[in-house]
Amino acid sequence: MTKTTSPASARSTGRRGEEITKILFVVPAAVAIVVLFGYPVVKNLVMSFQDYTLATFFTGEAPWVGLQNFATVVGDALFTKALVNTALFTAGSIAGQFAIGLALALFFHRNFPLNRVVRALFLLPWLMPLIVGSAAWRAVLEQDSGILNVTLERLGIIDSPVPWLASSDVALVSVILVNIWLGIPFNLTLLYSGLQDIPEELYEAAALDGATGWRSFRYITWPNLREVVGIVLMLGVIYTLKVIDIILGLTHGGPANATETIATQSYERSFVEFKFGQGAALSNILIVISLAFAILYLRATRRRIDE
Amino acid sequence: MKKRLATLAALVTLTPLTLAACGDDSPPANATVDSLTLLDYYSDEPTNSLVQALVDKCGTAIGTKINRTAVPGPSLIQKVLQQASSKTLPDVLMLDNPDIQQIAATGALAPLGDYGIKTDGYAEGPVSAATYKGKLYGLQPAANTIGIFYNKDVLTKAGVTPPTTWDELKSTAKKLTTGDQYGFAFNATADFEGAWQFLPPMWTNGGDETKLKDPQVAEALALWKDLVDSGVSSKSVVTWGQGDVNDQFIAGKAAMMLNGPWNIPAIDKAKVNFGVVSFPVNKAGQTSTAPLGGEAWTVPQTGNKAKMSKAAEFVKCMNSDENQMQRAKDGGLVPTKLALADKFKTEVPSMAGFVDAVAHARARTGKLGEKWPDTAKVIYTGMQLVLTGQAAPADAMAKAGA
Numbered sequence: 001m002t003k004t005t006s007p008a009s010a011r012s013t014g015r016r017g018e019e020i021t022k023i024l025f026v027v028p029a030a031v032a033i034v035v036l037f038g039y040p041v042v043k044n045l046v047m048s049f050q051d052y053t054l055a056t057f058f059t060g061e062a063p064w065v066g067l068q069n070f071a072t073v074v075g076d077a078l079f080t081k082a083l084v085n086t087a088l089f090t091a092g093s094i095a096g097q098f099a100i101g102l103a104l105a106l107f108f109h110r111n112f113p114l115n116r117v118v119r120a121l122f123l124l125p126w127l128m129p130l131i132v133g134s135a136a137w138r139a140v141l142e143q144d145s146g147i148l149n150v151t152l153e154r155l156g157i158i159d160s161p162v163p164w165l166a167s168s169d170v171a172l173v174s175v176i177l178v179n180i181w182l183g184i185p186f187n188l189t190l191l192y193s194g195l196q197d198i199p200e201e202l203y204e205a206a207a208l209d210g211a212t213g214w215r216s217f218r219y220i221t222w223p224n225l226r227e228v229v230g231i232v233l234m235l236g237v238i239y240t241l242k243v244i245d246i247i248l249g250l251t252h253g254g255p256a257n258a259t260e261t262i263a264t265q266s267y268e269r270s271f272v273e274f275k276f277g278q279g280a281a282l283s284n285i286l287i288v289i290s291l292a293f294a295i296l297y298l299r300a301t302r303r304r305i306d307e
Numbered sequence: 308m309k310k311r312l313a314t315l316a317a318l319v320t321l322t323p324l325t326l327a328a329c330g331d332d333s334p335p336a337n338a339t340v341d342s343l344t345l346l347d348y349y350s351d352e353p354t355n356s357l358v359q360a361l362v363d364k365c366g367t368a369i370g371t372k373i374n375r376t377a378v379p380g381p382s383l384i385q386k387v388l389q390q391a392s393s394k395t396l397p398d399v400l401m402l403d404n405p406d407i408q409q410i411a412a413t414g415a416l417a418p419l420g421d422y423g424i425k426t427d428g429y430a431e432g433p434v435s436a437a438t439y440k441g442k443l444y445g446l447q448p449a450a451n452t453i454g455i456f457y458n459k460d461v462l463t464k465a466g467v468t469p470p471t472t473w474d475e476l477k478s479t480a481k482k483l484t485t486g487d488q489y490g491f492a493f494n495a496t497a498d499f500e501g502a503w504q505f506l507p508p509m510w511t512n513g514g515d516e517t518k519l520k521d522p523q524v525a526e527a528l529a530l531w532k533d534l535v536d537s538g539v540s541s542k543s544v545v546t547w548g549q550g551d552v553n554d555q556f557i558a559g560k561a562a563m564m565l566n567g568p569w570n571i572p573a574i575d576k577a578k579v580n581f582g583v584v585s586f587p588v589n590k591a592g593q594t595s596t597a598p599l600g601g602e603a604w605t606v607p608q609t610g611n612k613a614k615m616s617k618a619a620e621f622v623k624c625m626n627s628d629e630n631q632m633q634r635a636k637d638g639g640l641v642p643t644k645l646a647l648a649d650k651f652k653t654e655v656p657s658m659a660g661f662v663d664a665v666a667h668a669r670a671r672t673g674k675l676g677e678k679w680p681d682t683a684k685v686i687y688t689g690m691q692l693v694l695t696g697q698a699a700p701a702d703a704m705a706k707a708g709a
Contacts (some may be wrong), residue, residue, distance in 0.1 A: 054388070054409060054410070054412075054413050055412065055413040055414070057388040057389075057391040057392045057413070058391045058392075058413040058414055058415045059413065059414065060392070077708065138546065142543060142546075143541065143542055143543045144487075144541055144543060144560070145487075145560070163542050163543075165543070165545075165546045166541075166542045166543045166544075166545050166546055166695075167542070168691075168695040168697060250546075251497075251546065252496055252497045252498050253497055254496065254497030254545055254546070254691050255497065255545040255546070255691045255694065255695045256497075256545075256688070256691040256692045256694075256695045256697050257497070257688065257691070258695070271385070272498075272499075272680070273680055273681070273684070274384075274409070274680075
């Protein structure tokens with residue numbers, strides 16, 4: 001083939017070949033995004049406008065119902081409660097995880113014996129399967145014989161056992177506490193690596209100018225850590241919004257719906273009641289909320305880069 | 308040339324596959340069937356091997372190889388849905404009895420009447436659970452239900468007998484509540500399990516799942532509330548699954564519990580001396596009524612007529628007198644043919660407390676059919692509203708959306 005073509009056209013073929021090669025390099029990633037990310041999102045969106053039920057799997061028919069699924073889930077008496085719970089759960093979890101994670105990261109940033117060993121131990125909650133973790137916590141928080149109540153009573157901190165998971169007033173707090181425990185390793189690890197990237201000279205220079213302790217944190221650590229903090233908080237919010245396993249494992253959304261969130265409601269509607277359309281509607285609402293946080297984050301970082 | 312040969316060979320080998328995949332070309336009903344596929348959720352030992360033995364036995368009896376797949380309980384329906392959308396449903400499918408009507412409503416199951424399967428002499432519960440719009444879609448060899456387990460040693464020591472009325476349940480439980488030990492334990496979680504455990508008091512008292520705002524239902528809610536408020540049952544019942552309830556009983560932290568016969572092996576292993584009675588009645592003249600449990604065999608619409616009729620033969624075989632007895636003995640269940648029950652009672656005395664209960668057991672889907680899950684949600688929500696003090700028994704069901 002090439003023998004018959006002129007040098008000029010050979011060069012243009014070469015350039016076109018280069019273009020094709022470039023595209024070919026992009027194709028695998030593009031396909032992966034479309035198949036693994038685009039398809040489920042679009043499918044979920046379409047599903048939320050359909051009457052998608054058990055029968056759909058057998059007949060393949062899912063009648064278009066417009067906004068009816070959204071109207072049903074938003075009009076549900078539980079929706080407001082689930083929304084408020086989602087906000088409380090997310091805010092409470094993030095605040096706790098971040099504060100403790102940051103404190104621990106600062107603590108481990110110093111050099112002391114067994115630092116690595118202890119830090120590794122803090123990663124344990126992360127390694128434990130969630131369902132095992134929640135089963136263990138259910139035993140710990142058990143009202144009558146759980147180790148937490150027994151300990152607190154022996155220490156004289158409480159007079160009567162606290163119904164950690166059995167009372168609709170306390171259950172949400174308990175679930176948040178367990179989720180904080182679960183989220184500490186994530187916060188600790190990212191913040192710790194952020195701290196390690198801050199050049200030691202900055203602290204030395206600041207120390208010469210008399211900035212130590214709180215002042216060095218305020219004027220050196222925090223500004224240099226802001227980038228990482230932004231990522232940690234944004235990922236934290238998105239991860240926490242969609243938490244279901246820990247809640248299902250601990251309380252199943254109870255008692256009396258006290259720990260229902262948008263995510264658990266979405267799961268219940270899809271996989272327990274088999275109303276997949278309504279479940280999809282709820283998860284789309286959740287995606288929009290996550291998206292709002294992602295956009296906020298992106299705008300904040302862009303502004304910082306512009307500065 | 309070589310390449311072309313290979314393509315040809317590939318085409319030739321593929322052709323029978325593509326033909327077989329076409330539904331319209333299914334062999335006539337009298338064609339020979341050399342194997343059937345089967346799906347169930349008996350994936351835990353020892354049930355897994357015991358069911359496998361029965362399946363093999365019936366496979367031999369009808370002259371067909373059975374390729375059985377067992378998946379864990381919670382993933383069965385999801386597996387069935389996947390298979391339904393890819394048109395690969397098994398020839399024989401096991402379904403939990405409250406799921407049958409929901410699946411039948413989608414048109415995925417074949418009516419068993421078409422294969423001459425009749426239910427004369429069966430207990431009413433299993434038949435009504437498997438009947439959708441007047442047609443039978445499943446046949447259940449053996450059933451279970453829930454009743455009151457009591458620790459014989461503890462009751463003898465306290466000088467009390469098992470309760471037969473609600474008042475006795477409360478007073479007996481009170482006498483049995485000492486130190487670490489609660490008088491009575493039950494499961495009141497916010498899920499289908501919690502709803503199922505509320506049915507004995509509700510149905511026994513004449514309550515009805517289609518009229519949840521009736522006083523009979525409110526009285527049943529009041530019983531659960533009294534038991535918790537008076538301290539004879541733990542406040543943790545709202546978080547205890549049936550497995551947790553059994554753990555409490557075995558650990559000696561509950562003298563009595565509401566639970567099912569599947570716990571007997573664990574209780575025996577822990578060497579607890581126990582007895583079983585039906586759930587007590589509120590007033591004289593009421594019949595103790597508990598919900599029906601257990602699984603049925605169904606024949607999905609696979610389009611292959613020969614295989615479907617062979618599958619129906621298999622379902623019949625699994626329900627022969629001999630196999631019903633065997634399955635009941637293996638699984639801590641009661642045969643669903645009423646004539647077998649008496650024989651069963653003498654052969655397995657520890658199950659005697661459940662035999663009558665199964666004869667009267669009511670199917671959760673008997674009245675509501677595929678609407679049951681929605682109502683179950685109202686029931687467990689109302690129950691939890693009462694137990695957490697957020698609603699009075701009289702208006703809890705209305706508040707829960709009844």
